Amino acid sequence: MNKNSSESRKTHFNLIDVIIIIAVLAVIAAIVWIILLQSGSVGQTDDVKITYTLKFSLVREEFASRVKIGDSAVNSSTGNEIGTVTAVSVEKSKYVNTDAVVTDENGEYTVEVSEYPDMYDVYVTVSTTATLGKNGIAYVDGYRILIGSQIYFRDASFASRGFITDFETVKD
């Protein structure tokens, strides 16, 4: 008697369970899709060739010449490749000397711009293929390529946070 009742209470995998599992999987897929859609990782339609320039400010002298043409550029926050370095230029970093107020030709107060003796701004131009996303914006590794966008860059011998100062796209 007991054996029979415990047998009849055994849980069985039935049709309703299958429907529920499918529904749960559908919900999970929908959530993932929405998240990817909002992050700009899906819904992208076209590829473009793009060249963008990153500016690294206040780089110490010994690091200023580390990046070389031909280096592979990597987004250090994702670990994914974001292009190949095609040009590098270096100039001395500037600062505003707020202790040296001068009067300009209009009689207004202004300050002088001075150069740091041993700090440099490094401009690195990177070429790659980007994905055209929503609103016609180019994305590289999920990041918008726009003036002012921040990219965490590294190559084999240098890593820093840079801001995009210029970009150019060429549609295939």
Add this chain to the structure above:
Amino acid sequence: MDRKAQNKKAKLNIIDIIIIFAVLICLAAIGLRIYFTSNANNTGEEALVTFEVYGISETNAMAFGENMKLYLASSDDEVGYIVSAAVSAAKTDAVDGDGKITSVNDPIKKTVVVTAVLKGKWGDDGFYLDGTKLLSLGTNVEIYTEKNIFSFTVLDVDNIE
């Protein structure tokens, strides 16, 4: 034999019901999320907003132009367009010859004051950009155009007659 067949019949148990409720709650949440993110900007109302983009580089400042479309960085929604943009030197504090702190033009950084038509809806508290973000004076919003990305501070919000 009949009893065996009866036992094998698909029956809803309490766990099934809990899971179904959980799924329904998830679907409702997704529905609400989609409703508030996709329909919020289709409210059909506009405001003339003046905002300031402070202390940016010259290259970023020169990227602003009339009639450029504006997109909300958090949702990619198109939220309006630029009517006019005026670039000037950003201000910085410095010490003058008398030792007083004075506000002077920063020769490196720029400030851009933009007037734009923004989409959203008017509510009791003011204008809601994209139907969701209340634009009070001093509110910061991250926006992008086809050329640049920046954060702005609201200076003025007006009705469009």
